[in-house]
Amino acid sequence: MKAAYLAGKVPKGAKEHATYQDWREDFEKKCKKLSDCEIKFLNPNQGDWSMPMGMYFGRDIEMIKQSNAIVMDGTVRMGAGTAQEILIAKYYNKPVILVCPKNSHYDRIIEVQNGKNTLPTPIPNRNSRCYHPQF
Numbered sequence: 001m002k003a004a005y006l007a008g009k010v011p012k013g014a015k016e017h018a019t020y021q022d023w024r025e026d027f028e029k030k031c032k033k034l035s036d037c038e039i040k041f042l043n044p045n046q047g048d049w050s051m052p053m054g055m056y057f058g059r060d061i062e063m064i065k066q067s068n069a070i071v072m073d074g075t076v077r078m079g080a081g082t083a084q085e086i087l088i089a090k091y092y093n094k095p096v097i098l099v100c101p102k103n104s105h106y107d108r109i110i111e112v113q114n115g116k117n118t119l120p121t122p123i124p125n126r127n128s129r130c131y132h133p134q135f
Helices: 013-019 023-034 053-066 080-091
Strands: 002-007 039-042 069-073 096-099 111-113 116-118
Touching: 002 023, 002 053, 002 080, 023 039, 023 069, 039 053, 053 080, 069 080, 080 096
Parallel strands: 002 039, 002 069, 069 096
Antiparallel strands: 111 116
């Protein structure tokens, strides 16, 4: 069975966790509707939250090692933890898939300069609308 690690923001603290809309659950449901392919989704936002804080990093590394690919949420700006997940994925030669819907944070089809919408500066050797400097 193929496995995909779902990288991205994880809520910190009870207050943020109470209002957090987890994109991973929506993504998993949509994928299951679109395909009959068996994919195991490795979600760092689920599981045992009683571990000591330092153990979460090791758990996430193990999930990345077990996965066939990394799927990253591109709708919001990436934080340091997500950057680390991508770096670890690259270390283990795992492909990273950036999901960035139209007009989301990493969708660069429209940029605002001096209060006006403009087309972005072309990125050499890029056919994608989505852009992040680590990809």
